[in-house]
Amino acid sequence: MTTPALSLDNVTCTFVSREDRGQRYTAVRETTLTIAPGEFVSVVGPTGCGKSTLLNVSAGLLSPSSGTVRVFGEPLEGINARAGYMFQAEALMPWRNALDNVIAGLEFRGVPRTDAVAQGEEWLRRVGLGGFGDRYPHQLSGGMRKRVSLAQTLVLDPDIILMDEPFSALDVQTRQLMENEVLDLWAARRKAVLFITHDLDEAIAMSDRVVVLSAGPGTHPIGEFAIDLPRPRDVAEVRNHPRFVELHAAIWDVLREEVLKGYAQQRKVA
Numbered sequence: 001m002t003t004p005a006l007s008l009d010n011v012t013c014t015f016v017s018r019e020d021r022g023q024r025y026t027a028v029r030e031t032t033l034t035i036a037p038g039e040f041v042s043v044v045g046p047t048g049c050g051k052s053t054l055l056n057v058s059a060g061l062l063s064p065s066s067g068t069v070r071v072f073g074e075p076l077e078g079i080n081a082r083a084g085y086m087f088q089a090e091a092l093m094p095w096r097n098a099l100d101n102v103i104a105g106l107e108f109r110g111v112p113r114t115d116a117v118a119q120g121e122e123w124l125r126r127v128g129l130g131g132f133g134d135r136y137p138h139q140l141s142g143g144m145r146k147r148v149s150l151a152q153t154l155v156l157d158p159d160i161i162l163m164d165e166p167f168s169a170l171d172v173q174t175r176q177l178m179e180n181e182v183l184d185l186w187a188a189r190r191k192a193v194l195f196i197t198h199d200l201d202e203a204i205a206m207s208d209r210v211v212v213l214s215a216g217p218g219t220h221p222i223g224e225f226a227i228d229l230p231r232p233r234d235v236a237e238v239r240n241h242p243r244f245v246e247l248h249a250a251i252w253d254v255l256r257e258e259v260l261k262g263y264a265q266q267r268k269v270a
């Protein structure tokens with residue numbers, strides 16, 4: 001068996017409770033999850049269940065309370081240097097133009113400026129922004145800014161890509177364009193992807209495998225589905241495939257109850 005790109009083994013994460021500082025809240029309980037090199041895995045679950053917590057653990061931004069995280073077989077200590085991240089929130093530096101945003105990570109690694117600029121321009125072209133390098137974030141649309149973020153992540157050539165609802169702020173059409181672009185780029189380079197979303201359609205359309213999480217507290221995987229739809233896929237067209245409809249029904253059957261539980265908990269807190 002090949003060594004997984006990323007493996008979470010029996011991971012539990014507890015936090016000091018926000019309601020009672022003397023108590024601990026178990027966000028994620030005994031979760032085991034592996035992603036093979038080149039595999040695209042989506043994690044879906046109800047709101048507030050612990051999806052971002054799992055991603056932060058995978059990124060090395062948060063140490064689990066117990067359990068282990070391995071990256072290509074090596075226990076993870078500190079930041080996951082083989083991973084690139086793309087989060088829901090905008091992460092562009094407003095005082096840098098698009099090109100300088102894309103190459104910031106390369107410069108941080110000590111890549112000479114001329115090499116970094118050449119790579120940055122190539123990535124801007126790949127994400128459809130050739131010639132936009134001198135624009136500042138405020139001069140770009142939301143979709144264009146997401147493209148810059150994508151180039152910023154991919155220019156570092158990470159073996160693992162961690163994405164936390166990266167397109168949730170976009171309108172439906174822009175979002176589908178971006179999803180297709182991500183699939184094209186992924187098909188060309190085949191990195192391991194951990195994609196967090198609450199959108200089941202998006203998860204099925206993009207992934208090789210969809211993992212369903214239970215509602216919290218003590219979130220853990222309760223279902224795993226291989227997405228055997230043909231590739232290459234167009235995320236809008238694949239939704240009409242009879243197998244897509246079957247998979248959607250099967251996964252929703254598992255997810256529905258948890259979404260209702262998560263919603264009830266949010267109402268209690270609110």
Ligand SMILES: Nc1ncnc2c1ncn2[C@@H]1O[C@H](COP(=O)(O)OP(=O)(O)OP(=O)(O)O)[C@@H](O)[C@H]1O
Pocket residue numbers: 015016017018025027045046047048049050051052053054198216
């Ligand atoms: N640093 C923290 N301290 C205390 N509680 C936290 C902390 N981080 C997360 N939590 C709690 O852990 C639970 C899981 O949070 P997390 O952000 O991982 O959920 P999520 O599934 O990504 O949410 P959403 O769907 O809203 O993005 C939530 O109840 C949250 O309030």
